[in-house]
Amino acid sequence: MKGRVLSAGEAWGQALVLREPLSLWGGLDPASGELIDAHHPQRGVSLAGRVVVMPSARGSSSSASVLAEAVRSGHAPAALLLAEADLILAIGAAVAAELYGHELPILVLAHSDLSQIPEGAHVVVGRDGSLAVV
C-alpha cells in the first residue's frame, strides 16, 4: 500500500480505526490523548501512539493547535491515515515538526486501502508514504 504524503515521517504503531469522523478540537484531549467527543461512539479510547485511521475529519479550525499541542505533550497519534486530504491537520503536523522536531506522518489513502487495515493491526509507515500492515 502507498499513500499520498501530507506530512512526511516514519512511524509504527497499532491501528485505531475511527468509526466516525472526529474533530480533534473538542474531540481530543491533547494532554492525555483521550477521545473526549461526547457524540463519538469510541469516546474514552486513547489516540496516543496509535496509527489512527480517520475516514474524514470534521469541524473546528482549532484542530491544528490541538494536534501540535498533543505532539508537544507526547500524547499525539503515531500517524494519521486519511481518506481525504485535510489542510488543517497537515498544518498542525508541519508546525509541530518545525517547533519540536517531531515528525507525525499523515497519509491519504484510497478508501479501498483504508478498509483493509484491521483494528489493532501493527502498521509501519515509511517516509515515502509506503504502508505495511503486519
Added chain:
Amino acid sequence: MRLVVRAAEVLGAERLIPITRAHVDSCLYHGEATVDFVERLVDGGARVSVPTTLNVGTLDLLHPELWRGDPATAERGRLLMDRYRRLGCRPTFTCAPYQLADARPAFGEQVAWAESNAIAFANSVLGARTERYGDFIDVACAITGRVPDAGLHRTDTRRAVLVLRLAPDVPQALRASDALYPVLGIVLGRRAGTRVAAIDGLPPGIAEERLKALGAAAASSGAVAMFHVIGSTPEAPTLAAALQGRQPDEEWEVTLSELRAARDGLTTEGAGAPGSAIGAVSLGTPHASLAELREIAGALDGSRVADDVELLLSTARDSLAAAEAEGTAERLRRAGAELLVDTCSYLGPVLLPSPLPVMTDSGKWAYYAPGNIGARVVFGSRAECLRSAVTGRVWRDPALWGER
C-alpha cells in the same frame, strides 16, 4: 511563507493569489504549543500585511472577573491574545467578524478566514471566498497576504453536489421557528461531510442570523465550509445556479423524524424533560449580533430571569459597545442577563458550577459543551430558552415539533 507553500502542496494549487483580509483563530490558547508558535513569529518581527480580525480568546478581557478557572491558564490565554495584537491584528475577539460592518468582506472578495462558522458564513452568506483555514495557516496567510489558488477560492469548487429538501411532513410551526436552523445544520453536516450542498424548498430571503445558526451547526457535525440555500444565499438565486448547470451527485429528503433525531442528539440523555429545573441558559454562539441582543431585550422586557438561573449572552466587544450606547445592554442586565465578550461560554469555566443542565438555542454550543466543559445540555428554540430562563424550568412549545 513556508506554511503557505506547504498548504499549496496539500491543496494541489499551482500558484498563490492575493487576499484582502484575514480572520485569525490561532489566538485561542490550547496549550503551550500555541504560545511557542506565536512567540516565534513575534521574535522574527512578523506583521500581518492585510486587515486582520481576531477570533475569540480564552477569556473576556473586559470582564476578567467572569473567569472562574485556574488563574495560570487565564494568564497564558491573555498572553496569547496580546501576542496576536502585536502582530498587527485587530483585537475584535469575535467568532462572528461578519457582523462588524467594516470587517465584512464583499461578494467575490478573496480572503483567508479561520473559525469554522465564519468560514461557512463568508462563503455561503456573503459570497466571499475562503478555503477551510485553521490555526497557524490563518496567520501565515495574513502575514504573506497570499493563499493557494485552490478549493473554494475557485468558482467550480463552489458548485453544490448534494441537494437537501425538507419533506412535506415538517410542520409549518417548525419551518417558521429559529429552532429549525441549528437542527437542519446538524443534518446538513452529517449528510454533506466536506461536500457543498444546496438546501431547496425553504422560503426565500431567510434572515442572516438563521443562516449563521445553520452554518455553525453544519460546521460542527461536518466539515461544511460552504452551503447554498436556494433563494437566500447569493450564489443560489435558483437551484440551477447553485448546481452551476450540472446534475447533483445526490438528492436527499430530510424528514421530520430525521430532524427530531438530530434535535434529540443535542440534548444530553436524561435532561430536558418539560418542567425539569435548569441551572443556566447560554445564548450567543456564534456571537449574538446587535439585532439579536435587541430582540432578546425585547422578549425579556417586563420579566426577570429566575433567581437561581444564570442567563449568559455571548457577543463581540464591538456589539456590546453599540448595545451599551443605545441602552440595550442596560435593559438586558435589568432583566437579569449577563453579557460575555471576547470568548464563549463553552471554551472555559465561565458558567457558575451547577449540577443542573444548561439550556441553549445553539446547535454548536450543544454539540461541543458536553466534551469541552462537561455541561449537560438542553437544546431549545430561542423562545423556549428565554421562557425557561424566566421560570427556571424547561418550557417546551408544544406546536413546534408536531408531538402534541
